[in-house]
Amino acid sequence: MPTNRxxxxxxxALDDIVDRLLSFYxxxxxDRPDSVLGCYPNSQKIxxxxxxxIDLLFPGKLSHKPVHRRGLxxxxxxxxxxxxxxxxxxxxxxxxFRWKGEAARHEGGHAPCSVKTEARTIxxxxxxxxxxxxxxxxxxxxxxxxxxxxxxxxAEVQLAYPGVLAITSHRIAHELYKLxxxxxxxxxSEWTHAKTGVDIHPGAQIGHGFFIDHATGVVIGETxxxxxNVKIYQGVTLGARSFPLDENGFPIKHIKRHPTVEDGxxxxxxxxxxxxxxxxxxxxxxxxxxxxTESVPPNTVVSANHPELRxxxxxxxxxxxWVI
Amino acid sequence: MPTNRxxxxxxxALDDIVDRLLSFYxxxxxDRPDSVLGCYPNSQKIxxxxxxxIDLLFPGKLSHKPVHRRGLxxxxxxxxxxxxxxxxxxxxxxxxFRWKGEAARHEGGHAPCSVKTEARTIxxxxxxxxxxxxxxxxxxxxxxxxxxxxxxxxAEVQLAYPGVLAITSHRIAHELYKLxxxxxxxxxSEWTHAKTGVDIHPGAQIGHGFFIDHATGVVIGETxxxxxNVKIYQGVTLGARSFPLDENGFPIKHIKRHPTVEDGxxxxxxxxxxxxxxxxxxxxxxxxxxxxTESVPPNTVVSANHPELRxxxxxxxxxxxWVI
Amino acid sequence: MPTNRxxxxxxxALDDIVDRLLSFYxxxxxDRPDSVLGCYPNSQKIxxxxxxxIDLLFPGKLSHKPVHRRGLxxxxxxxxxxxxxxxxxxxxxxxxFRWKGEAARHEGGHAPCSVKTEARTIxxxxxxxxxxxxxxxxxxxxxxxxxxxxxxxxAEVQLAYPGVLAITSHRIAHELYKLxxxxxxxxxSEWTHAKTGVDIHPGAQIGHGFFIDHATGVVIGETxxxxxNVKIYQGVTLGARSFPLDENGFPIKHIKRHPTVEDGxxxxxxxxxxxxxxxxxxxxxxxxxxxxTESVPPNTVVSANHPELRxxxxxxxxxxxWVI
Numbered sequence: 001m002p003t004n005r006x007x008x009x010x011x012x013a014l015d016d017i018v019d020r021l022l023s024f025y026x027x028x029x030x031d032r033p034d035s036v037l038g039c040y041p042n043s044q045k046i047x048x049x050x051x052x053x054i055d056l057l058f059p060g061k062l063s064h065k066p067v068h069r070r071g072l073x074x075x076x077x078x079x080x081x082x083x084x085x086x087x088x089x090x091x092x093x094x095x096x097f098r099w100k101g102e103a104a105r106h107e108g109g110h111a112p113c114s115v116k117t118e119a120r121t122i123x124x125x126x127x128x129x130x131x132x133x134x135x136x137x138x139x140x141x142x143x144x145x146x147x148x149x150x151x152x153x154x155a156e157v158q159l160a161y162p163g164v165l166a167i168t169s170h171r172i173a174h175e176l177y178k179l180x181x182x183x184x185x186x187x188x189s190e191w192t193h194a195k196t197g198v199d200i201h202p203g204a205q206i207g208h209g210f211f212i213d214h215a216t217g218v219v220i221g222e223t224x225x226x227x228x229n230v231k232i233y234q235g236v237t238l239g240a241r242s243f244p245l246d247e248n249g250f251p252i253k254h255i256k257r258h259p260t261v262e263d264g265x266x267x268x269x270x271x272x273x274x275x276x277x278x279x280x281x282x283x284x285x286x287x288x289x290x291x292x293t294e295s296v297p298p299n300t301v302v303s304a305n306h307p308e309l310r311x312x313x314x315x316x317x318x319x320x321x322w323v324i
Numbered sequence: 325m326p327t328n329r330x331x332x333x334x335x336x337a338l339d340d341i342v343d344r345l346l347s348f349y350x351x352x353x354x355d356r357p358d359s360v361l362g363c364y365p366n367s368q369k370i371x372x373x374x375x376x377x378i379d380l381l382f383p384g385k386l387s388h389k390p391v392h393r394r395g396l397x398x399x400x401x402x403x404x405x406x407x408x409x410x411x412x413x414x415x416x417x418x419x420x421f422r423w424k425g426e427a428a429r430h431e432g433g434h435a436p437c438s439v440k441t442e443a444r445t446i447x448x449x450x451x452x453x454x455x456x457x458x459x460x461x462x463x464x465x466x467x468x469x470x471x472x473x474x475x476x477x478x479a480e481v482q483l484a485y486p487g488v489l490a491i492t493s494h495r496i497a498h499e500l501y502k503l504x505x506x507x508x509x510x511x512x513s514e515w516t517h518a519k520t521g522v523d524i525h526p527g528a529q530i531g532h533g534f535f536i537d538h539a540t541g542v543v544i545g546e547t548x549x550x551x552x553n554v555k556i557y558q559g560v561t562l563g564a565r566s567f568p569l570d571e572n573g574f575p576i577k578h579i580k581r582h583p584t585v586e587d588g589x590x591x592x593x594x595x596x597x598x599x600x601x602x603x604x605x606x607x608x609x610x611x612x613x614x615x616x617t618e619s620v621p622p623n624t625v626v627s628a629n630h631p632e633l634r635x636x637x638x639x640x641x642x643x644x645x646w647v648i
Numbered sequence: 649m650p651t652n653r654x655x656x657x658x659x660x661a662l663d664d665i666v667d668r669l670l671s672f673y674x675x676x677x678x679d680r681p682d683s684v685l686g687c688y689p690n691s692q693k694i695x696x697x698x699x700x701x702i703d704l705l706f707p708g709k710l711s712h713k714p715v716h717r718r719g720l721x722x723x724x725x726x727x728x729x730x731x732x733x734x735x736x737x738x739x740x741x742x743x744x745f746r747w748k749g750e751a752a753r754h755e756g757g758h759a760p761c762s763v764k765t766e767a768r769t770i771x772x773x774x775x776x777x778x779x780x781x782x783x784x785x786x787x788x789x790x791x792x793x794x795x796x797x798x799x800x801x802x803a804e805v806q807l808a809y810p811g812v813l814a815i816t817s818h819r820i821a822h823e824l825y826k827l828x829x830x831x832x833x834x835x836x837s838e839w840t841h842a843k844t845g846v847d848i849h850p851g852a853q854i855g856h857g858f859f860i861d862h863a864t865g866v867v868i869g870e871t872x873x874x875x876x877n878v879k880i881y882q883g884v885t886l887g888a889r890s891f892p893l894d895e896n897g898f899p900i901k902h903i904k905r906h907p908t909v910e911d912g913x914x915x916x917x918x919x920x921x922x923x924x925x926x927x928x929x930x931x932x933x934x935x936x937x938x939x940x941t942e943s944v945p946p947n948t949v950v951s952a953n954h955p956e957l958r959x960x961x962x963x964x965x966x967x968x969x970w971v972i
Binding site for chain 1 (some may be wrong): 334337338339341342344345347348349350351352355356357358359361362363364365366367368369407409419423427441480506507510511513514517521523525527540541545546559561563575577578579581594596598611612614615616619624625626627628629647
């Protein structure tokens with residue numbers, strides 16, 4: 001029967017593809033570019049934990065059911081317990097992947113698997129930080145309300161401001177970063193990046209009353225230090241300029257390569273500020289589309305050069321361009 | 325037994341965290357930065373309503389099941405009824421949060437809860453606008469097809485163009501904004517922002533045949549006015565320059581602070597145009613990466629200054645930079 | 649009874665809205681701006697297929713369950729079979745919408761519906777390409793690790809780097825593009841665009857060892873050609889300058905209108921590079937926020953002009969601006 005023969009041929013083709021595929025995967029007992037992800041922390045569970053934490057810090061934000069003050073003690077207790085239950089196993093899976101230097105990497109040595117106790121301690125310490133995180137977030141909500149003429153209620157700031165979601169997620173991830181948890185905070189920051197367009201590395205240090213308006217396209221690098229009451233707009237990059245390589249041609253990790261932004265600075269849309277030695281002095285204003293790789297003193301206004309204006313005469317269909 | 329003791333200790337630690345957390349939440353009978361979200365409209369339900377409306381205006385776009393013309397009357401009837409059933413309670417929850425001026429805010433006075441009738445009237449009026457919205461969207465689809473050489477079918481424009489999704493969602497949200505519904509349209513615009521990277525405030529007035537290509541990073545502020553047949557590219561900001569503060573240092577709400585863009589203007593990638601007095605005259609072309617805070621006459625070409633070109637001689641590993 | 653009367657009135661209002669809506673939809677036997685989507689490929693199923701393929705190429709990335717090397721043969725077989733089962737019917741639905749030139753479009757002629765065999769052949773050929781795609785992606789993961797000082801493990805690169813997700817999805821979509829499948833690869837690229845902020849047209853040709861850092865706002869047009877070991881940052885556009893129109897005023901499709909980027913080039917954040925004749929010579933570095941519409945020779949450094957710096961004296965509340 002031709003149908004059976006056809007089906008068999010298709011089965012063989014599939015076998016052949018799988019055989020060829022198999023040569024391109026190695027197991028995850030070593031951290032390699034071709035490892036399968038089985039030993040790594042699970043992204044989906046980390047994201048579940050992050051959503052639980054966001055819904056704990058802004059009760060009802062991600063739920064279909066409204067949360068009122070009177071049911072709050074039970075609500076907070078359940079969410080906190082659930083967040084920890086989700087996080088702890090992923091922290092445990094992450095700990096063997098702590099950075100031990102480029103040399104250690106290539107020796108392939110991972111920490112032994114008895115990291116259960118450390119994961120439990122870290123999860124407990126992290127939970128203790130939640131009230132302080134909540135306290136900081138209230139100031140961030142206030143900064144958004146006060147910093148945006150379009151904000152008419154705290155309700156819309158809490159429900160709809162992507163900058164508030166981004167800083168919420170960052171303050172959570174940063175606590176895990178400070179507890180020296182690898183991978184897990186980075187997966188959190190990337191979920192938030194996908195949602196809001198804001199890519200804040202979990203290592204970035206950010207003061208209180210921080211507001212990112214419109215949010216999309218903002219990048220804040222690992223070693224950035226931001227003071228209090230700073231406001232930045234969409235498309236702003238606080239990034240690395242270039243970075244030194246080691247003798248093997250690999251970038252050297254963990255050196256200060258992102259800017260310092262002092263208290264009260266405002267940075268307008270699509271400005272790019274680069275370099276670990278770049279300090280934006282307190283009270284300064286950086287204009288839109290500025291490209292800056294050096295420090296500016298306090299209270300400086302930096303603005304892009306004026307663009308050229310020309311009047312069109314007519315469109316030339318042949319060159320597909322305007323004649324001026 | 326140590327296990328019981330450990331478990332008890334963990335329970336106490338959890339109690340302690342919840343106690344400390346509790347001091348940072350207030351109830352939502354007042355609109356405050358630390359309110360729980362129980363009295364606010366529910367974001368998830370508003371998003372369900374928005375998705376239903378998108379699937380009504382582009383039948384089958386968000387469904388796994390294909391929609392054909394013959395089943396359309398029943399399909400449209402069910403979707404319209406469902407959208408209204410989802411929206412009306414959220415409009416009702418939103419109405420007490422209408423803007424009554426900064427002073428009224430601080431008196432804390434909300435409208436009484438008998439807003440049921442008004443919510444029903446608003447929902448009915450909104451539904452009546454849907455055919456006109458559909459009619460406008462057909463012109464937007466046509467503008468995308470005609471404005472992009474990469475578009476080969478209306479099919480891909482309808483299925484895959486983020487700019488079409490963004491303007492669809494905006495035309496829905498803008499109808500609710502015109503009916504003076506607070507919060508709800510803003511939650512809709514933010515869902516779309518997360519999906520497309522386009523942040524159009526529900527208040528923005530946009531003419532027919534509007535096309536945003538590539539979409540990510542576009543910001544269009546509340547008081548922006550855009551004419552007919554305008555095309556803008558990714559990363560374009562139509563934003564506020566700076567804004568006056570009232571005697572308490574709060575930004576004054578509801579004044580024209582975003583640009584006016586006249587008919588037939590094209591704005592290329594990553595241009596930033598700011599200010600309520602800035603008018604881009606009809607037929608003008610604004611080049612990529614331009615930063616503009618003043619008006620330009622009709623038929624003007626505005627372009628960024630030429631960048632500096634230098635030839636690399638060699639890389640200096642010590643300074644981690646190129647020597648020129 | 650007033651309730652019945654009210655209900656009837658509401659039913660009539662709904663009927664009226666549906667009647668008015670109906671005049672704005674045509675059936676999908678022709679590809680028009682007002683067609684319902686019933687004959688088009690189904691976006692949701694294409695996205696399901698894409699997710700299956702991503703989870704096949706990075707086993708466990710999108711699953712809650714970890715995948716280890718030992719279970720891999722079965723895992724890969726099931727995923728491959730499922731991906732093909734999802735894709736083949738959507739390819740079949742897409743084939744009648746192949747581009748046949750603007751003239752043919754307006755004659756409305758679609759290919760006959762017996763495209764089943766061709767769809768099956770295409771799906772089989774596509775599946776055969778998967779091992780090569782996997783092989784290329786391993787090099788992309790390595791490029792990300794080596795190109796970013798913040799990357800400490802291959803684990804985080806695989807789990808959390810949006811640039812890796814973007815190039816994974818692109819390499820899948822590009823195989824379908826090369827097999828001349830319309831619409832389907834474009835729906836895939838748009839899902840990835842929504843997730844990562846990176847909009848790579850399925851037609852773009854990209855060499856090995858490609859890395860997009862931070863990712864948001866990157867646009868790479870259909871006829872772009874990128875060499876090996878290229879690194880680009882967030883907000884970079886490789887786009888069209890302007891494009892010639894045919895005698896009916898429609899953009900002419902399928903001509904080279906996007907840049908060529910040679911081996912080893914680095915392009916920093918928010919640079920905009922436009923035009924089909926623009927070639928960025930090998931080893932060149934393009935600085936942040938540069939706007940470039942002409943070719944540069946190999947080993948060139950292109951950088952934006954220095955911005956203006958001015959010191960603030962005081963804020964003028966009346967003009968709402970800083971006095972310099």
